[in-house]
Amino acid sequence: MKKLTRIFALLLAVLLTMAGCGAPNQPEASAAEGTEQENAAAPEMEEELDREIDVNLEGYDQVGGVISMTELDLDGNPVESTYDGIGILAAEGETIGSALDHAGYFDLQPVLEGDVFEGWMEVAEEVVLDEFGFEETIRKVLPEKIYTTEELLGLTVPNHAVTYVAKWESVPAESYFEPVDAWETDDVMTSGSFSFSANGGTMKFLNPDGTEYEWAEYGYWLEDGQALNEIMGTESIDSLIGIEKEGAEFLGWTLYQADSTFLNEELVEEEGILCFPYESVYYSGYTLLKNPVLVGEQMPTEQLCAMSVTGTNYFALAEWSN
Numbered sequence: 001m002k003k004l005t006r007i008f009a010l011l012l013a014v015l016l017t018m019a020g021c022g023a024p025n026q027p028e029a030s031a032a033e034g035t036e037q038e039n040a041a042a043p044e045m046e047e048e049l050d051r052e053i054d055v056n057l058e059g060y061d062q063v064g065g066v067i068s069m070t071e072l073d074l075d076g077n078p079v080e081s082t083y084d085g086i087g088i089l090a091a092e093g094e095t096i097g098s099a100l101d102h103a104g105y106f107d108l109q110p111v112l113e114g115d116v117f118e119g120w121m122e123v124a125e126e127v128v129l130d131e132f133g134f135e136e137t138i139r140k141v142l143p144e145k146i147y148t149t150e151e152l153l154g155l156t157v158p159n160h161a162v163t164y165v166a167k168w169e170s171v172p173a174e175s176y177f178e179p180v181d182a183w184e185t186d187d188v189m190t191s192g193s194f195s196f197s198a199n200g201g202t203m204k205f206l207n208p209d210g211t212e213y214e215w216a217e218y219g220y221w222l223e224d225g226q227a228l229n230e231i232m233g234t235e236s237i238d239s240l241i242g243i244e245k246e247g248a249e250f251l252g253w254t255l256y257q258a259d260s261t262f263l264n265e266e267l268v269e270e271e272g273i274l275c276f277p278y279e280s281v282y283y284s285g286y287t288l289l290k291n292p293v294l295v296g297e298q299m300p301t302e303q304l305c306a307m308s309v310t311g312t313n314y315f316a317l318a319e320w321s322n
Helices: 002-018 031-040 042-047 096-103 149-154 301-305
Strands: 053-058 066-072 078-083 085-090 105-111 117-129 135-147 162-168 190-197 202-206 212-215 217-223 239-244 250-258 260-264 273-279 284-290 293-299 313-320
Touching: 066 085, 085 096, 096 105, 096 149, 105 149, 117 149, 135 149, 135 162, 239 301, 250 284, 250 301, 260 313, 284 313, 293 313
Parallel strands: 053 162, 190 313
Antiparallel strands: 053 085, 066 078, 066 105, 117 135, 117 162, 190 217, 202 212, 202 239, 250 293, 250 313, 260 284, 273 284
16 A cells, blocks of 8 residues: 555645646655555455355254344345354465355354254264265264354364364264264254245345345255244244245245265266255355155145255255246
């Protein structure tokens, strides 16, 4: 900024000389004023950070843990939201708190009804080949250090991707990311996910506090035998209240069930895997369904919301007239 200020001052002096006039009554800027101008520009410089490192925070959805927060919707308005986890891009050397602020996420609070949040554990990952011959990530936690939320927000982003997961009192650290039946707890287990894609349109949601907002992709986690009608509109779960697309008529949902659903940056063309584009404000890639089965087409929202989930995952893709 100092170099730009001097160049501007030099150009101004040349222009005034060419015009045949000067400004003898204008005092020169003091060194202190110059420093204040440079400091005032500092926030703009922070916005220009090169954010390319993935930072992920998870509520541990295997037992229903979620992250409640305030975020900015597509219009820049604050809304209360709940997610299984969130992912942001950060710059090496900045704090996780700074990166979250830049992404528009505020007031993070892990939530799991009937359990106690103990802190955040870092997640280590190992890549192996699964039965389809493509890469699968094996995950485990590093419980040597458990961070409070305040400590987590103050951590400096390293030069590689990092993931932190919420530690719950009822779940032993050594049992994290193992199959659900590998350990027991008095809390009800989650059975599967129910994900929605507006497929080029926009879904409308109602927050429990009465706030409406729009989103293109959304997912719910349900307990064994539970239906969406049973959880929508409860204390921490938003309700799907509508869907629209400019110039098109909503025809219903194409519904798939799958052994698992997950996100991937690249398109995967393998037997037993079905891919759909995934687009949101913070992430672009693909939703992958493992061993998918077509359940129905042009199904109404009311029918989907009445279906119970038992040991499987559902993915609903909006159908449009054009």
